[in-house]
Amino acid sequence: MSAVAVVTGLGTAAPNGLGTSDYWSATRAGKSGIGRVTRFDPDRYPAKLAGEVPGFTAESYLPGKLLPQTDRMTRLALVATDWALADAGIRPKDLPAFDMGVITASSAGGFEFGQGELQNLWSRGSQYVSAYQSFAWFYAVNSGQISIRNGMKGPSGVLVSDQAGGLDAVAQARRQIRKGTDLIVSGSVDASICPWGWVAQYTCGRLSTSDDPATAYRPFAATAAGHVAGEGGAILIVERLEAARDRGADIYGAIAGYGATFDPRPDSGREPGLRKAIGLALADARIRPEEVDVVFADAAGVRELDRVEAEAITSVFGPYGVPVTAPKTMTGRLCSGAAPLDMAAAFLAMSDGLIPPTVNVRPAAEYRLDLVVDRPRAAAVRTALVLARGYGGFNSAMVLRDLDSRNGRT
Template structure:
């Protein structure tokens, strides 16, 4: 299965090239929250998307029925299809599917409707609330907009979701579906969503952006949330070659486990490498989950050292430039991995001073030129979800 199109909506750059231009030089988008007044809350920083005007990309009829997350998803899908050179109207409807991941659905839409319910009454609640909040709403709206009637669905595995959605798409393509739009976009930057995120106890309360999100650093004290993600166009290699499509690379291996303790993540890595038919020495870079919570960082670092050896492979966590995007984060890492392969450049983990005790060759401060042909992308969801995906050029 190959990737023929990328659609990126990221805090540090809209569009694939906007995101890569920023990421390749270490440009961070983490800063003070502006979407609402965060003064009363312990955490005050986020990776916000700026410069996005949905009405410039979508018809006006969609505005009253969609949340920010769905608008971002629809535009990311449009960009991914255009990048792949695909016109859905020219393809059989039942040969195309949509599989996305979500952590929360349309949270801000729901918040606004709840305000109307309690301040004005039930007759002021939008009928669109019945689906605008739903985890599967992005899949539904993308499929309707593009006439895609093949195997579709949604995956809810928190921050592992972006990889799990792509893996589910891979299964459907192996069963005969020609094309699947897959990946994830998340957006929870509203006051209700902020309260929910804060219950994890894992948000950084640092108010200086350059000290807020520091995975594998002795100063690590939580992560910074962000919004955005990526959608990918996945096709069988035969289908892509038949239409002369440009190919970013291949989804070569995948595995998932459910165990938040030490063996779980390592086992997922080993199984993904086995699925790809590769040895650890074949991997050129690891895109780490990078939780920036000491115990979780320890578990991830030990898993990588056990598989690759101490400082055995370059490791990066470019999400330090965007914040953790929940379901969207792993999908964005996946897109970034393909862009890194294309240029031969590993984007940096910004602001971090890696602790020697972790034993990682962490790419920090500046990008690193490298012959990147195979990458391992890791993601973990709250409660024990572990996912590992191997991609190659």
């Protein structure tokens, strides 16, 4: 029988809260972290709103030697990893190095670091370009820096599939756990709120240009007109169930099922792949649709993409057949960091017996979704389904279960 992969630690950095406690308190209360961009002057750009992580000063958390060689996303990821390891009660130096690995996701790499070095190249000359540019921008840099900082020499890697990447990374972590590795640091943190990153994101044609934080990002609403970009995400400690129990760890829950598909060409006449991904995840978890207590939606905020997601959900669960939520309306879409943050919210929802709300949205009746809006909904959450879609046709779905749903918790 395959080893069960469980999550024992969470470290989050979100626009509505730095650290898991602040994030969850804000999310329960429906507090948004979306506002006008402050990391650069957005006046010359059509989109001016973002979800920015508040109160993060890297110097307060990391040694000075790391700062010249790291982008903001890597600094956030390193600190979130420290928090996740502490939450799990793990001291890496006490464990065999080859029994620990790091698998993260990235959507853009270290855009802000790269922008600064390109500016140096153009304005001052090549001698002013940092040697750290060779890796600080790279998609795999978070995995590399986390593994170096914590002495982790086991299976490692990076997944690049835009917003779906966070789930894909955790799924790969689960595979390595099943192959015998005791612990994998996984999840994702993305951050590219800088002019270069902003232009890159705007080219997708899906950014909202509204100046009102309360109306800019409204997935599943009749007035949906794009999403707000954000930064942040979550790092999760994934362990083999037996290893976690042997050391007496507190366990948030299990990674029970996963499915991934690609959409066909838009002109192919074939249906999008999200419904298939959901079916694969449920089959992998060996559960029926009626066992799912909540769906954390991808929530694109684009009418056609919202329609596709709503049809996938209702085709599996029936019209209004399952509570649906999108707490990312309080943070914006965090690229590859979005789904791991939704995973963290799902595990916290299991602990607290509630479903976090989707704020500032009145769902259009045509979607036939039971969208949880305005305030949390009390519910016994034992099984959650997290959905994520990446630009270019990536679809991923992951089933999370409380251990009470897997033969009891010890």
